[in-house]
Amino acid sequence: xxxxxxxxxxxxxxxxxxxxxxxxxxxxxxxxxxxxxxxxxxxxxxxxxxxxxxxxxxxxxxxxxxxxxxxxxxxxxxxxxxxxxxxxxxxxxxxxxxxxxxxxxxxxxxxxxxxxxxxxxxxxxxxxxxxxxxxxxxxxxxxxxxxxxxxxxxxxxxxxxxxxxxxxxxxxxxxxxxxxxxxxxxxxxxxxxxxxxxxxxxxxxxxxxxxxxxxxxxxxxxxxxxxxxxxxxxxxxxxxx
Numbered sequence: 001x002x003x004x005x006x007x008x009x010x011x012x013x014x015x016x017x018x019x020x021x022x023x024x025x026x027x028x029x030x031x032x033x034x035x036x037x038x039x040x041x042x043x044x045x046x047x048x049x050x051x052x053x054x055x056x057x058x059x060x061x062x063x064x065x066x067x068x069x070x071x072x073x074x075x076x077x078x079x080x081x082x083x084x085x086x087x088x089x090x091x092x093x094x095x096x097x098x099x100x101x102x103x104x105x106x107x108x109x110x111x112x113x114x115x116x117x118x119x120x121x122x123x124x125x126x127x128x129x130x131x132x133x134x135x136x137x138x139x140x141x142x143x144x145x146x147x148x149x150x151x152x153x154x155x156x157x158x159x160x161x162x163x164x165x166x167x168x169x170x171x172x173x174x175x176x177x178x179x180x181x182x183x184x185x186x187x188x189x190x191x192x193x194x195x196x197x198x199x200x201x202x203x204x205x206x207x208x209x210x211x212x213x214x215x216x217x218x219x220x221x222x223x224x225x226x227x228x229x230x231x232x233x234x235x236x237x238x239x240x241x
Contacts, residue, residue: 061113072118075107077125080155083139092138094128098236123150127190131157131235133177140182151183153190156215159235160195179219188225189215196230204230 061068080097096104105122108115128151130136140148179186191211196204208228215226 056113068117072107072114072121073125076105076118076121079104079122079126081122081126081128083128083130083135085135085138091142092135093142094139097129120146120150123147124152124185126151127153127155128183129155129157129192137177137182148182149184152185153188154179154183154186155190155192157192157194157235160193160230179224186224188227189219191215191226191228193228193230194233194235197232199230 056062060071063071079100081094082097083092083094085092096102108118123146130139191208193204193208193211198204208230211228212226
């Protein structure tokens with residue numbers, strides 16, 4: 001008769017090893033959750049609640065809401081995002097202009113409460129700019145829906161139009177740019193004409209009027225406020241390689 005095998009030690013109970021007090025928070029592979037509109041869901045879970053409560057005692061977060069909002073707008077608003085084309089690989093994207101700091105939105109990463117209060121500020125109080133309708137249309141496709149719905153200010157940049165360059169804006173019609181669909185909250189269109197030495201010059205004023213008429217025919221169904229201004233600065237090439 002074959003000898004009996006010694007009894008194997010019982011396997012540890014996985015359920016018993018992870019007690020209810022461990023407060024393990026399950027996360028997807030990238031470590032965060034999102035709402036359907038793309039905004040991060042920063043609601044605290046488990047032991048994270050203690051950290052959130054501790055953050056609420058920080059002097060900055062104890063300020064009245066109205067004052068905090070003014071601080072957030074000053075820190076995150078007024079930035080310019082340029083629609084550009086990347087050649088390798090070929091893609092379009094809105095990126096901060098060269099004059100903006102590379103960490104201009106770092107405030108959103110400081111804590112959950114600040115993110116929940118400020119996530120929409122860069123889009124709502126910033127300016128989205130382009131030099132041609134193709135870059136605008138393609139770059140807008142890369143924005144999250146909640147970003148596009150916040151955009152209120154659009155800048156169209158071009159070179160000096162004193163030589164009848166206003167036909168440049170006819171291409172916005174050919175590209176079937178529907179601003180109401182792209183940016184439902186849009187209220188201001190700013191045309192910035194580069195390489196203008198004198199904005200008081202009669203030739204510039206005449207050309208500026210022709211630009212207003214050209215854009216008015218393209219966006220005639222809209223009620224946007226339109227501003228045409230000139231700057232002596234040269235227009236940078238907004239193509240990245």
